[in-house]
Amino acid sequence: MDESLGNSSMDSIEVGPSTSPRVLVTPRLPVPVMLRETPLSTKRERQAMTPRFRRPAPKMIKTMPQTRSIWSVRKDTTPQLITPRGPKPLESPKYDRNNSQTFFEQVFQIDEIIGRGSFGEVFAARCREDSHLYAVKVSIAPIRHHSISKYREAESHMMIPPHKNLVRFYRAWEETDRLYIQTELCDQSLQQYCSVKHAIPEYEIWNIFIDLLQAVHHLHSNDMIHDDIKPDNIFLTKHKICKLGDFGLVINLKNPNDVKSAEEGDSKYLAPEVLNGKPTKASDIFSLGVTLLEAATDLDVPPNGDAWHQIRNGQIPERFFYGISTNLQELIKSMLDKDPMNRPTSWKLLLNPLIRKKLTKRSLYVEWISWKDTLATLFKSILVWIMAFLSVVFRPVAWFHEEINNRRSEICAQFLNTHQQHTPIQTPETSKVYSESLTGVALRQSSQLASPFDFSDDENPPHSQRRLFTAPLPQRLNFDEDDDDDEQATCSSSNSSAIEGDSVSPQRRNKTKGGAVPVNMMGRQGTPKSARRLLSCYRRRPAPHQQNGIHHHEGAGDGFNNNHLSDQERTERYLRMRQNEQHLDYMDRANLIDEAPPPMSCPPRIRRSIRDMPRMPTLNFNLLDEPKPPPTGSNDSPVAKMENSPIGLRRSMRNTPKSKGRPRMISFPGSSGDDEI
Ligand SMILES: Nc1ncnc2c1ncn2[C@@H]1O[C@H](COP(=O)(O)OP(=O)(O)OP(=O)(O)O)[C@@H](O)[C@H]1O
Numbered sequence: 097m098d099e100s101l102g103n104s105s106m107d108s109i110e111v112g113p114s115t116s117p118r119v120l121v122t123p124r125l126p127v128p129v130m131l132r133e134t135p136l137s138t139k140r141e142r143q144a145m146t147p148r149f150r151r152p153a154p155k156m157i158k159t160m161p162q163t164r165s166i167w168s169v170r171k172d173t174t175p176q177l178i179t180p181r182g183p184k185p186l187e188s189p190k191y192d193r194n195n196s197q198t199f200f201e202q203v204f205q206i207d208e209i210i211g212r213g214s215f216g217e218v219f220a221a222r223c224r225e226d227s228h229l230y231a232v233k234v235s236i237a238p239i240r241h242h243s244i245s246k247y248r249e250a251e252s253h254m255m256i257p258p259h260k261n262l263v264r265f266y267r268a269w270e271e272t273d274r275l276y277i278q279t280e281l282c283d284q285s286l287q288q289y290c291s292v293k294h295a296i297p298e299y300e301i302w303n304i305f306i307d308l309l310q311a312v313h314h315l316h317s318n319d320m321i322h323d324d325i326k327p328d329n330i331f332l333t334k335h336k337i338c339k340l341g342d343f344g345l346v347i348n349l350k351n352p353n354d355v356k357s358a359e360e361g362d363s364k365y366l367a368p369e370v371l372n373g374k375p376t377k378a379s380d381i382f383s384l385g386v387t388l389l390e391a392a393t394d395l396d397v398p399p400n401g402d403a404w405h406q407i408r409n410g411q412i413p414e415r416f417f418y419g420i421s422t423n424l425q426e427l428i429k430s431m432l433d434k435d436p437m438n439r440p441t442s443w444k445l446l447l448n449p450l451i452r453k454k455l456t457k458r459s460l461y462v463e464w465i466s467w468k469d470t471l472a473t474l475f476k477s478i479l480v481w482i483m484a485f486l487s488v489v490f491r492p493v494a495w496f497h498e499e500i501n502n503r504r505s506e507i508c509a510q511f512l513n514t515h516q517q518h519t520p521i522q523t524p525e526t527s528k529v530y531s532e533s534l535t536g537v538a539l540r541q542s543s544q545l546a547s548p549f550d551f552s553d554d555e556n557p558p559h560s561q562r563r564l565f566t567a568p569l570p571q572r573l574n575f576d577e578d579d580d581d582d583e584q585a586t587c588s589s590s591n592s593s594a595i596e597g598d599s600v601s602p603q604r605r606n607k608t609k610g611g612a613v614p615v616n617m618m619g620r621q622g623t624p625k626s627a628r629r630l631l632s633c634y635r636r637r638p639a640p641h642q643q644n645g646i647h648h649h650e651g652a653g654d655g656f657n658n659n660h661l662s663d664q665e666r667t668e669r670y671l672r673m674r675q676n677e678q679h680l681d682y683m684d685r686a687n688l689i690d691e692a693p694p695p696m697s698c699p700p701r702i703r704r705s706i707r708d709m710p711r712m713p714t715l716n717f718n719l720l721d722e723p724k725p726p727p728t729g730s731n732d733s734p735v736a737k738m739e740n741s742p743i744g745l746r747r748s749m750r751n752t753p754k755s756k757g758r759p760r761m762i763s764f765p766g767s768s769g770d771d772e773i
């Protein structure tokens with residue numbers, strides 16, 4: 097702008113030499129200098145300029161039902177598989193012709209819709225035939241049957257020989273005037289990746305470059321032009337391997353029809369010469385160059401206008417290349433040359449020493465990834481086979497183990513049911529051993545003994561030789577110990593020392609009334625813990641006639657010195673006791689008295705059932721003997737009586753409200769023990 101004009105005032109000024117005639121020039125108003133908009137910007141800059149909040153678009157009012165969706169399509173034709181030799185009926189073991197659903201609905205399980213293009217909707221769907229995920233592209237518009245190019249995309253895709261950097265084609269079919277193309281499913285498109293990441297590191301750009309260069313070279317060497325190379329049509333796998341896809345505009349140079357009907361690709365990536373001519377291999381290189389420029393610089397590629405020309409004229413500001421190596425810059429710029437003849441071919445690019453070096457590395461990586469995937473699949477299937485084999489081999493072992501457990505539980509339950517249903521653990525009346533002792537039946541010898549605690553049957557074959565008892569069982573029990581804890585814990589582990597036979601400590605032996613020696617027990621190692629505990633109540637005091645040289649104490653509280661009785665009397669006593677027991681059982685039905693817990697080694701189910709079972713209080717066997725004179729200094733008060741009574745009965749009197757102040761074991765009908773406590 098003229099400086100003099102810019103500084104002019106509103107008045108007329110004289111211009112020219114003072115000697116020449118004066119010319120009056122009307123002064124002009126100063127032109128406002130506007131900030132010139134930068135034609136090129138990065139996507140991040142554009143995002144920053146774009147206001148975040150936008151008024152939401154007005155709601156669309158539908159005046160007629162939507163007909164575009166594939167779900168509204170009615171099945172009225174059989175699916176036709178598209179092959180290079182023409183369509184043929186599509187078959188699948190998962191497809192039922194008589195079913196009203198389409199082939200796609202029957203054979204695929206649709207996961208989600210992953211993209212929408214100008215041509216169709218793309219679904220991620222799991223094929224029921226092989227359980228793999230695929231991308232299925234379904235055309236939006238019905239196929240025009242008269243059109244020559246109605247299957248063009250599918251046919252072009254199927255004609256391209258497979259390549260590791262091209263999206264793989266599986267099959268295409270037509271049904272209800274829609275075209276379905278089943279392809280390999282990728283993770284995301286390059287467009288999505290760039291718009292999220294913005295600044296992609298240079299080594300990744302090199303990887304993308306090399307992958308795409310191989311894909312383009314593969315197409316070009318097969319005399320094909322992609323014609324639509326852009327980030328939208330480039331896909332990334334989960335291992336970041338680039339694959340070129342969307343072959344809707346592919347031109348087969350060998351097919352004159354294709355060349356004739358060639359269309360322009362996306363204007364953003366279009367080579368300038370294509371505006372006035374036909375796409376060529378060089379135009380593909382140009383599109384690839386713009387794609388790489390966009391990925392490397394985060395450039396917001398213009399679709400038209402000055403900026404569009406600026407790129408084609410090679411006027412890209414240097415600031416966009418900040419941080420990018422010169423090698424990469426030069427390569428990209430060479431691909432964007434305005435003159436197609438000056439652009440390098442794919443072959444020439446592959447011969448570049450730098451690219452060759454990187455290509456070798458990249459190929460190794462891609463090979464490794466494909467091997468890794470194959471090996472992972474192989475290992476998975478091997479693992480499945482090993483698991484199947486192990487389950488077959490170890491099933492009998494597991495079954496055997498389970499059987500042992502079941503058997504053990506059964507024995508335990510059976511034993512506890514028989515011995516604890518009516519009688520508490522402390523009462524030996526129901527014990528076969530005790531009844532035998534009362535009725536005078538000779539004790540079985542150790543070799544013949546079929547003890548209720550003998551668990552050495554088929555449950556545990558290695559212990560089959562073991563027996564609980566090697567010495568005869570005691571005839572009578574000592575229930576008159578004042579040691580509350582001791583009695584309480586008939587099932588506690590503290591008593592288990594008593595069955596240790598010879599290993600019992602001298603102190604313990606002295607503590608036992610009458611200095612009784614515990615029965616010599618053997619094979620306790622093979623006995624279940626529960627049985628060992630139960631046993632402890634049966635072997636407290638050995639029978640005097642079995643303990644040579646050791647006399648049983650006949651002091652107060654021991655009510656079982658019945659050696660003077662005849663067998664007949666013993667039997668009668670025993671029967672009386674049973675009668676009394678039944679009577680008490682009846683009385684106790686309403687009173688749930690907490691006794692010692694069942695053995696811990698029982699299965700929890702059984703323990704629970706035992707715990708909830710009504711129990712009978714401990715019997716006082718003193719009552720079987722002759723009534724003793726009350727100890728000197730004692731009175732007849734109920735408290736004193738209770739103090740003198742055995743522990744089990746004391747507890748039952750304490751715990752049972754009904755029995756308070758009332759003796760539990762009142763009388764034996766017709767027995768000598770009908771005296772009250
Ligand atoms: N194989 C695939 N794996 C993952 N996503 C895919 C795949 N094919 C297509 N897509 C997604 O679907 C979108 C549209 O797919 P595609 O480009 O094939 O449709 P189109 O109708 O040809 O669109 P356009 O004409 O705009 O290129 C893609 O941008 C991509 O996000």
Ligand SMILES: [Mg+2]
Binds near residue numbers: 213328329342
């Ligand atoms: Mg596309």
